[in-house]
Amino acid sequence: MKASSRMGSLEATLQARLAQRESQGRLRHLEIPRPDLVDFSSNDYLSLSQDLVLRNALITYLNGLEKKALSFSSNRRAIGSGGSRLLDGNSAFCEYLEHKLSGFHSSEAALLFNSAYDANIGLISCVPGTRDVILYDSLIHASIHDGMRLSRATKKIHFEHSSIIQDTGRSSVWGDSDQQVRCGESNVFICVEALYSMDGDITDLEYVSNVVKALLPRGNGYIIVDEAHSIGILGDGGRGLVCQLGLQDQVWARVIGFGKAMGSAGGAVLCSSVARLYLINYARTLIYTTAMSFLSLASISAAYDYMTSGEADKRRKQLTMLIQYCHDKFKSLDQRLRPSAALLRMPRSPPRSPIIPLFTSYPKSLARHCQISKFMIRAIVAPTVPKGQERVRICLHASNTIEQVDGLCRAIETWLGLLKTERDARTTKHNQGGATTEADSQESLLGNMKASL
Ligand SMILES: Cc1ncc(COP(=O)(O)O)c(C=O)c1O
The missing domain is CATH 3.40.640.10 (Type I PLP-dependent aspartate aminotransferase-like (Major domain))
Incomplete structure (x- = not known):
């Protein structure tokens, strides 16, 4: 962001604050949600905002x-x-x-x-x-x-x-x-x-x-x-x-x-x-x-x-089933792949609501990967959550399907695989005397992900 030369001092101050935010990776933007992505993000838990009956x-x-x-x-x-x-x-x-x-x-x-x-x-x-x-x-x-x-x-x-x-x-x-x-x-x-x-x-x-x-x-x-x-x-x-x-x-x-x-x-x-x-x-x-x-x-x-109609009860039932299904899928993925805590930590106990946090030190990378794979999930970082508790937040909805949950799990699994390959390559390069930085790694990880999709 460049400050315009004709800008008054207030505008320049605002611009500087925004630039600082941007340098910390915390600059917010308004985005129009893409209708082609499966919604695992909104708070529309019962999918009522799009319900034709309603x-x-x-x-x-x-x-x-x-x-x-x-x-x-x-x-x-x-x-x-x-x-x-x-x-x-x-x-x-x-x-x-x-x-x-x-x-x-x-x-x-x-x-x-x-x-x-x-x-x-x-x-x-x-x-x-x-x-x-x-x-x-x-x-x-x-x-x-x-x-x-x-x-x-x-x-x-x-x-x-x-x-x-x-x-x-x-x-x-x-x-x-x-x-x-x-x-x-x-x-x-x-x-x-x-x-x-x-x-x-x-x-x-x-x-x-x-x-x-x-x-x-x-x-x-x-x-x-x-x-x-x-x-x-x-x-x-x-x-x-x-x-x-x-x-x-x-x-x-x-x-x-x-x-x-x-x-x-x-x-x-x-x-x-x-x-x-x-x-x-x-x-x-x-x-x-x-x-x-x-x-x-x-x-x-x-x-x-x-x-008060039976319709809402049906939706709640569907949501309850999906919550259990999603938890079981996450659990089995966790048991099969055993990712390190920095990569991915899944909640141990079954969720009691449609909100399932997946903790990771790379929330933006995971969210971006899932979005490229057509699943809308968002990274939640500090200060919205305490530092060290960064995560992606999965929100389930009554209109989500089992196939969509399966697809999301596959996307997460692919991301874990890419990250592992990346890390292994970095370790090999390091062992051979080449210097790599975290920034190099994230950069090439995103490059790999785009190429693989
Ligand atoms: C716990 C809690 N209380 C209150 C609000 C505000 O709700 P509203 O969107 O109706 O302003 C929110 C919204 O995000 C919330 O999460």
Whole structure:
């Protein structure tokens, strides 16, 4: 990247930062996903975003609503909402959908946000007060971090992923807030995700709930569960982890998202009626933004109708079968080839979700190889995941087939073979006195891969 000579100093600064990012191999670009690649990457776990039954249901739904003279849309706006929920953007349809959500997920109330990102920021930024403490899992999503940055709470403590007790067992965990927390004057908000999107693991929520009860016997511990990745997949009918475990009364608030398994977009907070009213008054990501369009509301509503239909159950069943099949294939590949840990580490225990991480020190090379072989998987590198935990993330979908999973495994196996050949050649060259660098190796590896495909 070259800075233009006519560029102002701000532009030059931005350009320099981007150049630095590029030199570290971390420059991001927008890409249009290629339709000819098999999707092992998106969060569309149930493949609903492309489902014809759902698409037709949405069209019928919209037509039906129109015939009823948009009785639901009290402001008669059939496309955009016209403003913030607090001004002209509210509608009977919005409130109808919130009732539908709270009924489906067994919560007292629900409040829609434009995204789960907005829902997390709105909730976390306005609820904890100055004397309160936020305790969060170290792998928690960026939106909770951003909410914490805006929050008035001064004490934010992270615990190692899924290890709340080890870290919080220390008596001084609350630091200078210790006394206030112990006597119940300060509240503690405990933030976890139901299903972690990078590791595919599921929080042991019963355990978290028990720890919170034991640590905070005065009842000043409030659990917040981000269910962005778990609704549609976990629990009866896709109601999520909290419902699956019957922990609705132990969890203070849930954040759900419609952009993943639900095949749509948007988010909501499931909470008490009091908390809902508080958010309406204080959550800036609700107040200072245009409410969701009528079309978005309709697509979410249609997705929930789909959830209660037998179709969604069939899709979940297919997904469960694929998860097991894929794990078995990976396991047998691992046993046959025994790759070194730097090359490829497969999860040992069977996955409990459609997200399967394959750890490797060469995530970009593996992702690129699979993409050239027509399978869309992505490299996940630091800072999205901690350094040393680089990986490719395999996401399975209800519309994937056994043949596609077989093809992906073959691609991974070919990549491992190429890497081994490359390494052997490098060792031979080295033994013969020639110098090779890691860069040479990666370069020629990519060259070999292109030639072999
Ligand atoms: C755990 C988690 N929470 C919240 C979000 C935000 O969801 P949305 O895409 O609806 O803004 C994401 C999205 O990636 C997520 O992974």
